[in-house]
Amino acid sequence: MEKFNANIAEILEVDKVEMDDELSSFECWDSLTILSIIALSGENYNVTLSAAEVNNAKTVGGLKELIKSKMK
Amino acid sequence: MKSNFNPFTLEGKNFLITGAASGIGRATSIILSKLGAKLILADINQEGLVSTIKCCDSEAISLQIDLSDAASIKDKIFKAVSEFGKLHGIVHVAGKSYIAPLKSVTEEKCREVYSLNTYAAIELAKTFINRNVYAGERGSIVFISSVYGVVGSAANVAYAMSKSALHGITKSLAIELAGKNIRVNCVAPGFVKTNMMDSASSMFDSNYAETLNKLHPLGVGEPEDIAFSIAYLLSDAAKWVTGAILNVDGGFTAQ
């Protein structure tokens, strides 16, 4: 998952992200951003996420853990 | 005395239905079989095809095929038809959605969606018109697009491309194949309760179901609602209908 931070930063439209950044605090946080995260996890990690799961992950680190936990 | 008048009958006709293992394709197979048609049911999911066949009233055989592998379509259908009998029509229901905002869209995914939703339709039509496949007299080809081939929605460029392209293909082929007495039409469904709708819904928040219902004045649809329109387009009752895009969407695009 080495490119995870860079990919998430690109989706969140910032230069870099920290693990404890709150997802909902990003200016571009909306339903389309959630869809981009779902697309990223599906394509790069073969993990299917729901919007509810992404919202419940709360932070960038939480999201990373969520994807890791669902990777086979 | 009750008359036998039924211009909608499919008795004595053979059709090939793609995507027959689930959702709209399965419902279509069941309805067509109840109307008397014999069917070749094509899908990548063999197990699903077996379950569909169990629900069919008339003769039906399965054809396991990956329709995104265009090179294999002709040979597989030729073989199935040589064992089953020539066809009076083809329905391309198999398809996949790809919900992704513009910044996440990749060429690879676009091609994947295009090859199943769009190019397979061309290859199926090409195979159907072959004299080893087409039973002659009258033929009917039906494609399934989507309201999102007609109107826009966010995070949908690849799917919209694949489905609106079917509208162009429908009209072009309607003209090209009229001389062979083959009609070509397309059904554009609104949201229908199937696995595809369930997986799309999970990508949105909890009030998505309510939002979807509001988009459809008659509420979201059942697979059978689409199946009935396909049955009509395959029947001789539609013998003067070609090049049509039939919106079957509970009023979605009427607004």
Ligand SMILES: NC(=O)c1ccc[n+]([C@@H]2O[C@H](COP(=O)([O-])OP(=O)(O)OC[C@H]3O[C@@H](n4cnc5c(N)ncnc54)[C@H](O)[C@@H]3O)[C@@H](O)[C@H]2O)c1
């Ligand atoms: N459900 C909806 O709300 C809705 C709305 C508009 C349009 N549509 C269209 O209706 C069609 C059927 O959708 P559905 O809702 O029944 O979906 P579904 O997912 O239940 O069925 C799709 C079928 O296609 C098959 N398939 C997938 N990839 C394949 C491949 N490479 N080769 C062969 N078969 C393959 C699947 O195995 C499945 O049986 C699709 O073209 C879809 O775009 C659906």
